[in-house]
Amino acid sequence: MSIATARSTETPTLAVSTVIFTLRPNDSGALQLATPLVRRIRAPFEGQWALPGGPLQVNEDLATSASHTLRDTTGLEPRYLEQLYAFGSVDRAGGASAERVVSIVYWALVGADEAELAIDSENVQWFWADELPRLAFDHNQIVEYALGRLRNKLEYSRIAHVFLSEAFTLAQLREVYEAVLGRELDPGNFRRMVESTGTVEETGEVLAGTRHRPPKLYRATIQAGETK
């Protein structure tokens, strides 16, 4: 956010930022939630990491602004964005700036195929969502809020399928749940939970391989990517 370019104490400035999550394997090979951040190159919080975003242009809709600044700063173009929340506490710059900025924040999930940062720069990087440094403004709180929304949505939507191929094993689905929730789940309980919700169905195929009893493949019962 280039909030230092237009200082004003008269009216709050409006910015639009985006929290994006993907799942990637960590050093132990387990999936873990990651989010891209952009290093600020001007005051306030110069040199600190922040969510991708920028000031709202007068001729841009909110979601258009989110997509636009996201593309410009990270190269990411998620298939959908959803509005998360407007953050506007008077003290969210923590005294680092006299300017009042209200941020309307979007969030998105991207699958492995979409998660390439087209911007190759030391100022744009993926971070593990639960191991963030101290971010600019109240952006740590914003990521926490987005994590809460994601975890909540996991319970009552098909959101996990954004991270999976069209056909997947229950073990793969459970791995996504474990990565998002940040804790291990009992395989038996997980199988019963999934079967009781009716969100997946057997494809009739099994995972190709050399195992004696290859695991069954499943698919989501409604379109993957739906989040409402």
Added chain:
Amino acid sequence: MSIATARSTETPTLAVSTVIFTLRPNDSGALQLATPLVRRIRAPFEGQWALPGGPLQVNEDLATSASHTLRDTTGLEPRYLEQLYAFGSVDRAGGASAERVVSIVYWALVGADEAELAIDSENVQWFWADELPRLAFDHNQIVEYALGRLRNKLEYSRIAHVFLSEAFTLAQLREVYEAVLGRELDPGNFRRMVESTGTVEETGEVLAGTRHRPPKLYRATIQAGETK
């Protein structure tokens, strides 16, 4: 919103508005959802009804601004407000104003005890939420969005209890559901649904009166007013 007082084509203006619902008996004696509106006294949309709200002051938090303008315009002071959504389409004034306004909208429910408009004016009135006139800006859409959120929340939260006394009959609870959902519900199915969710429990008392078989009284199993 006094958006005509400070015109700018440089940066969007930020306003905070609030949708409040209450339940009141209509002419047939059935409960119906009502929302308070304020008549605009300046351009654009002069003379048309609009949601209570106003421009965000630089020294006010978002929820504080919502409470403050709500109190000033309607006299209402709901026990809690929750952020609904930020509305910011470029064309939301429909050509009636050159100024771009982004509205961060809050919503609230008020019980009968809180629903008195302290401002006695022909420019502040309650309307039935499903019989609104053409409102200023995109405020009809905003009320529709708030209705959707309310109806959705009814399904998985204790929100109905905001409209009830501490002890209530299942018929009274069903009347609230019917008013919010805008359709009649089968009493037997409703009873089974409520019993299966465990959101209410018997108080051990019955409704005082002269009937031979007075109906049982229930209470919410967690604090009324909780909405998450």
